[in-house]
Amino acid sequence: MSIYDKTLHGQNVLGETSQTVSSQAASMSRRALLKGAAGLTIAFYLPRLAKAQTVVAQPETFAPNAFIRITPDNIVTVLSKHLEMGQGPYTGLTTIVAEELDADWSQMRVASAPANAKLYGNSIFGGLQGTGGSSAIANSYEQLRKAGATARAMLVEAAAAEWKVPVAEITVERGTVKHAASSRQATFGQLAEAAARLKAPTGDVQLKDPSQFRLIGHDGIVKKLDVPGKTNGTAKFTIDQYEPGMLTVVVAHPPRFGATVSHVDDGAARKVAGVVAVKTLPTGVAVYANGMWPAIKGREALRIVWDESKAEKRGSAELFEAYRQQAKTPGKIAGAKGDAEAALKKAGKVIEAEFTFPYLAHAPMEPLDGFMMWDGTTAKARFGSQIQTLDQGAIAGILGITPDRVQIETLLAGGSFGRRAQATSHLAAELAQAVKAIGPGTPVKLVWTREDDIRGGYYRPMFVHRLRGAVENGKIVAWSNTIVGQSFMAGTPFAAMIKDGIDPTMVGGAREIFYDVADFNCDVHMTDVGVPTLWWRSVEHTHTGYAVECFVDELLQVAGKDPVAGRLELMAKHPRAAGVLKAVADLAKWSDSKPAEGRARGVAVVESFESYIAQIAEVSVGDGGEPNVHKVWCAVDCGVAINPDIIRAQMEGGIGYGLGHILYAEVPLDSGHVVPSNFDGYRSLRINEMPEVEVTIVKSNEKPTGVGEPGVPPIGPAVANALARLGRERPRRLPMVRGTV
Amino acid sequence: MATYRLKVNGQTHDIEALPDTPLLWVLRDNLHMTGTKFGCGVAQCGACTVYMDGSPLRACSMPVSGVENSEITTIEGLAGREAEAVQKAWVARDVPQCGYCQSGQIMSAIALLQANKNPTDQDIDLAMNGNICRCATYVRIRAAIHDAAQSLRG
Ligand code: FES
Ligand code: FES
Numbered sequence: 001m002s003i004y005d006k007t008l009h010g011q012n013v014l015g016e017t018s019q020t021v022s023s024q025a026a027s028m029s030r031r032a033l034l035k036g037a038a039g040l041t042i043a044f045y046l047p048r049l050a051k052a053q054t055v056v057a058q059p060e061t062f063a064p065n066a067f068i069r070i071t072p073d074n075i076v077t078v079l080s081k082h083l084e085m086g087q088g089p090y091t092g093l094t095t096i097v098a099e100e101l102d103a104d105w106s107q108m109r110v111a112s113a114p115a116n117a118k119l120y121g122n123s124i125f126g127g128l129q130g131t132g133g134s135s136a137i138a139n140s141y142e143q144l145r146k147a148g149a150t151a152r153a154m155l156v157e158a159a160a161a162e163w164k165v166p167v168a169e170i171t172v173e174r175g176t177v178k179h180a181a182s183s184r185q186a187t188f189g190q191l192a193e194a195a196a197r198l199k200a201p202t203g204d205v206q207l208k209d210p211s212q213f214r215l216i217g218h219d220g221i222v223k224k225l226d227v228p229g230k231t232n233g234t235a236k237f238t239i240d241q242y243e244p245g246m247l248t249v250v251v252a253h254p255p256r257f258g259a260t261v262s263h264v265d266d267g268a269a270r271k272v273a274g275v276v277a278v279k280t281l282p283t284g285v286a287v288y289a290n291g292m293w294p295a296i297k298g299r300e301a302l303r304i305v306w307d308e309s310k311a312e313k314r315g316s317a318e319l320f321e322a323y324r325q326q327a328k329t330p331g332k333i334a335g336a337k338g339d340a341e342a343a344l345k346k347a348g349k350v351i352e353a354e355f356t357f358p359y360l361a362h363a364p365m366e367p368l369d370g371f372m373m374w375d376g377t378t379a380k381a382r383f384g385s386q387i388q389t390l391d392q393g394a395i396a397g398i399l400g401i402t403p404d405r406v407q408i409e410t411l412l413a414g415g416s417f418g419r420r421a422q423a424t425s426h427l428a429a430e431l432a433q434a435v436k437a438i439g440p441g442t443p444v445k446l447v448w449t450r451e452d453d454i455r456g457g458y459y460r461p462m463f464v465h466r467l468r469g470a471v472e473n474g475k476i477v478a479w480s481n482t483i484v485g486q487s488f489m490a491g492t493p494f495a496a497m498i499k500d501g502i503d504p505t506m507v508g509g510a511r512e513i514f515y516d517v518a519d520f521n522c523d524v525h526m527t528d529v530g531v532p533t534l535w536w537r538s539v540e541h542t543h544t545g546y547a548v549e550c551f552v553d554e555l556l557q558v559a560g561k562d563p564v565a566g567r568l569e570l571m572a573k574h575p576r577a578a579g580v581l582k583a584v585a586d587l588a589k590w591s592d593s594k595p596a597e598g599r600a601r602g603v604a605v606v607e608s609f610e611s612y613i614a615q616i617a618e619v620s621v622g623d624g625g626e627p628n629v630h631k632v633w634c635a636v637d638c639g640v641a642i643n644p645d646i647i648r649a650q651m652e653g654g655i656g657y658g659l660g661h662i663l664y665a666e667v668p669l670d671s672g673h674v675v676p677s678n679f680d681g682y683r684s685l686r687i688n689e690m691p692e693v694e695v696t697i698v699k700s701n702e703k704p705t706g707v708g709e710p711g712v713p714p715i716g717p718a719v720a721n722a723l724a725r726l727g728r729e730r731p732r733r734l735p736m737v738r739g740t741v
Numbered sequence: 742m743a744t745y746r747l748k749v750n751g752q753t754h755d756i757e758a759l760p761d762t763p764l765l766w767v768l769r770d771n772l773h774m775t776g777t778k779f780g781c782g783v784a785q786c787g788a789c790t791v792y793m794d795g796s797p798l799r800a801c802s803m804p805v806s807g808v809e810n811s812e813i814t815t816i817e818g819l820a821g822r823e824a825e826a827v828q829k830a831w832v833a834r835d836v837p838q839c840g841y842c843q844s845g846q847i848m849s850a851i852a853l854l855q856a857n858k859n860p861t862d863q864d865i866d867l868a869m870n871g872n873i874c875r876c877a878t879y880v881r882i883r884a885a886i887h888d889a890a891q892s893l894r895g
């Protein structure tokens with residue numbers, strides 16, 4: 001029996017009363033075909049329930065496609081193919097469906113879809129099921145509009161048949177299907193059973209004209225579906241999973257990246273009351289216990305000899321020095337126009353800036369964790385899986401079964417910022433290894449401590465940017481940018497993205513800039529370091545955005561231009577970027593207001609994931625030279641705005657996340673050992689350091705794009721550029737504040 | 742292993758644990774009260790905030806042996822005007838993002854309002870800066886505390 005034809009239970013992750021969501025009525029075998037967002041045909045294939053299956057499907061559930069379930073209790077449940085880790089897809093995806101369905105918001109619910117790439121693939125991920133790259137709304141908008149419109153058409157058809165009136169005379173409003181002439185009406189719930197017997201319409205369904213939207217783009221009606229459970233403690237995360245007989249596992253990981261277990265003395269560990277077993281896994285030594293505390297104590301009592309012969313032993317100072325040297329030599333050309341070298345040679349004065357970016361941990365509030373049951377033939381995992389298809393494959397490979405025998409129930413994740421989207425599926429793999437080592441029949445919850453998290457690698461890579469530019473007669477005439485750093489794509493299933501030795505996730509935002517410069521060059525060196533790295537909220541734009549926006553600001557300063565007007569002069573070919581820049585300047589009254597005494601404002605504009613964000617930061621310098629950021633104005637163009645308040649929230653959160661790291665965060669290595677281990681050494685932004693934020697959403701009819709990441713990149717350079725206007729140097733080494741923890 | 746008698750949210754529980762087991766893990770692993778979260782284990786993040794005899798406490802850093810004669814309150818056991826006002830304000834502002842820190846934030850916010858019905862921004866900074874929110878929902882946390890304070894003042 002495949003997992004695809006199982007009755008899916010509406011997960012209780014939101015802390016609501018559990019409800020059963022039937023994936024398919026027994027009488028239905030095949031359903032509609034719908035075109036996916038990128039013109040990809042996605043088959044809504046919902047196979048017949050297997051004979052052996054004991055779970056009774058509910059024939060009265062209306063399941064028009066893979067995303068929508070309507071039950072007689074008048075509840076509409078949207079199956080989210082995307083992980084909810086705080087960026088709001090549960091609510092956003094549900095809004096899209098509710099809009100086309102003309103549902104009442106109060107009847108809308110959400111549940112997480114099972115792992116099934118065929119039904120729930122992400123067209124932006126090439127069909128893999130996964131969440132990231134700010135793609136949830138972008139790849140679902142058209143798909144879910146059609147899904148909602150199809151369901152609506154079928155409910156109308158069911159009503160027309162029952163009332164024996166023409167379809168065209170029926171209206172739907174806020175969850176009520178009406179025939180005005182005969183004063184008849186019915187709820188979706190009342191029509192569910194009849195609609196479930198209908199065949200889905202083939203061909204195109206009529207979508208609403210955007211002018212008719214009453215949820216999309218509007219404030220006030222839509223409330224975030226996951227908020228109540230996250231306000232009363234009932235929301236369930238991975239760490240909250242308990243099953244009878246479950247063991248909690250913590251793993252002792254190597255002290256240096258690349259080291260392996262050579263010898264284990266677990267005598268003392270096994271004597272800790274509550275410790276049940278100790279097993280060596282490929283990633284370290286696992287302690288199994290009746291709870292987290294004995295597991296932690298057991299781990300502390302282990303005596304492990306590590307083989308460090310292949311371990312990375314360099315420190316970050318050493319690596320930076322090597323990167324800096326490499327940045328002085330030309331790398332592989334990622335983008336070029338004219339002849340930057342010749343223009344620089346010709347120029348009277350070359351302006352040079354070298355920016356260094358440290359390793360950064362994502363440090364989601366919920367450390368990595370996973371729960372799994374394994375009976376020897378099938379595995380059931382529950383965790384905040386961010387790329388379900390890869391995780392499913394990794395688990396299957398380790399347990400020696402086919403992926404369809406690996407069921408993944410995707411739970412709410414306590415943040416990710418990229419950390420749970422693992423090209424290598426290392427967490428799912430460690431979970432599977434832990435389950436395999438203890439053997440079938442024992443449910444396992446693997447939990448990383450904060451120390452495991454901060455010291456566990458998969459960092460935003462270290463980078464050096466070396467920029468050179470020239471200004472003649474008030475004009476930027478040359479620009480050259482050499483980038484040095486690690487590729488986290490290399491050696492993963494995503495390596496195919498590396499073209500001609502250039503990893504686009506190292507150079508995006510730098511290989512092409514908004515600013516028209518006649519002679520331009522961007523080249524890149526890929527380094528080989530044994531520290532595992534990973535995408536981190538807004539990926540390459542965390543460093544390219546900073547380097548480019550600081551440097552253009554510096555060149556404009558030399559040219560005697562205003563930071564906003566000077567940028568706009570060079571942005572003729574980038575109307576959306578120029579649009580947000582103008583919008584933020586208006587919002588902050590850039591030209592006709594002055595910051596308070598001792599404060600200055602800086603600006604930056606960055607596009608990432610096809611969303612355009614400009615920010616202005618008002619900054620002063622506090623005691624001890626720490627920048628104080630008082631207020632941030634932010635303009636965003638993310639195409640059609642689905643949920644304005646979620647967009648604002650993501651801008652606020654992105655600004656806070658970006659600011660905290662640009663100001664305080666780094667993961668230095670000393671001879672290969674990670675120095676910080678917890679929030680006492682890896683400083684996080686706190687409430688007293690959070691600026692006031694004002695957001696404006698630029699009206700747009702472009703297709704909707706993401707907002708989870710794009711709020712992050714502009715804040716760093718906006719702060720740096722404000723510092724420059726206070727007469728300080730733009731910080732070239734990040735974080736701006738060091739050694740204060 | 743030793744046996745302890747705990748009073749949590751008005752109920753008495755007899756549990757078995759190592760004496761140095763932090764209250765956090767007793768609440769979670771023994772009592773399966775999962776609203777109280779683990780974020781750091783070293784009193785840095787506030788995700789594990791509970792009340793001991795009415796005052797906020799980092800449950801990750803208090804051994805179970807130290808709370809035997811105390812009244813423990815967790816997010817599951819909240820009651821009273823301040824709790825209602827805070828939770829209502831949190832929902833009205835859609836404060837949570839990932840939500841993982843929010844039990845701790847709410848516990849700290851309620852404790853603040855119990856002591857001070859008219860907190861300034863600085864009072865909020867002082868009361869709340871032990872609670873990290875990696876999603877940086879701080880703007881809304883601050884606004885929701887002001888909303889709740891206002892509703893309490895009537
Ligand atoms: S878990 Fe207790 S303060 Fe962080
Ligand atoms: S809401 Fe995610 S850590 Fe606070």
